[in-house]
Amino acid sequence: MPQLLGIGEVAARSGVSVPAVRYYETRGLLTSARDGGNRRRYPRSVLRRLAFVSAAQRVGLSLEEIAASLAELPEGRTPTRSDWTRLSRSWRARVDARIAELERLREDLDGCIGCGCLSLRRCALYNAGDAARAEGSGSRWVREARGS
C-alpha cells in the first residue's frame, strides 16, 4: 500500500504551492493518478521529484530542461537506485559546470580588483563584455552566458 498523498499535503511538504504543483503537471514535470472524486493522488516519490525540481531551478534550469531531465525517470514504477544515480550524476555535472562558471567569474572579478578597472585594455571583466574587441580572444563568458 503506497499511501498516496493529496495535492494539499504534497504542496505543504514540498514547499511548492498547490497551483504550482498543478502547473508542473501541465508542463509535464509530474503526473498524477485520480481517485473516485477526480482528485489527484500522488505517490510519496513525488516529493523527491519536487525537491529535484526546486533544486534544479535554483541552478538556473528552465522547467522545460528539468522536464527533459525528469523524463529519464520511470513514471510507472518507483525509481530504483540506479535510476536516481544516473539522474543525480548527470545533474551533478551541470552543478559542477555552473560552479566552474562562477569561479571563472570570480577570477575575472579578482583581476578587476587588481587592475582597478582604470586600464580598459587590461580589465578582464570589461574585455569579456566588449564583443567588438573580444571576438576571437579567450574571454567570452558573457556571450556564452547569453546563449545558453
Add this chain to the structure above:
Amino acid sequence: MPQLLGIGEVAARSGVSVPAVRYYETRGLLTSARDGGNRRRYPRSVLRRLAFVSAAQRVGLSLEEIAASLAELPEGRTPTRSDWTRLSRSWRARVDARIAELERLREDLDGCIGCGCLSLRRCALYNAGDAARAEGSGSRWVREARGS
C-alpha cells in the same frame, strides 16, 4: 575629450541589444547624456557598467538588485579604482555565497547518490524539500532559495 559612444556602438560592444540598453536606463541602471539631436551619448565606462550588469544577472541578481549595487558608483565622475574595488569586493561576496550554495547542493546530491534515494528518511535531497519534516532541522536550503 572622453570620446562618447552612440547607443548602437554601446549595444554592439556590450552584447546587449539597443532596446535593452534603453530599458536599463528606465530601470535606473544607466544614465545618458544627449547630443544636439537628442541622441544618447555614453562615456566608455558604460561598457564596464554593462559588463557588470550581464555578469550580475548571470549570478542570479535581479535588475533591481543590480541597480542598487551600481547606485554606489558615482554617476557624475569616472569611477575611481577604489569605487570599483569596493563594488567588486561586495559582489565577490555574493558570488562566493552562490558558489557555496551550489556546493552544498552538490554535497546533498552526492549523499543522494550514496543512499540511492530508496530510503526516504535518509535522503538529504528529499528531506531538504520536505517542509513538514525539516521544520527546525538543519537542511532548509530549498525554502531559503524561494525566499530570496
Add this chain to the structure above:
DNA sequence: TCACCAGCTCAAGGGGGCTTGAGGTCAAGG
C-alpha cells in the same frame, strides 16, 4: 441534512525582462 472544505477546471492577471511595431526626427551622402 447541511455546511464546509479540499479539490477541480478554465481563464485571466501579474512581475520580470525584454522585443517589436508604429510613427516621427535628425544628419549625412548621392
Add this chain to the structure above:
DNA sequence: CCTTGACCTCAAGCCCCCTTGAGCTGGTGA
C-alpha cells in the same frame, strides 16, 4: 532634394513561471 539609416518615444506584445478568481463537485463531520 531626397533617401537612408541611426535614433527617438510611446505602447503593446511575449516568454517564463506562476497566482488569483470564478464557478462547480464530492467526501466528511456536527
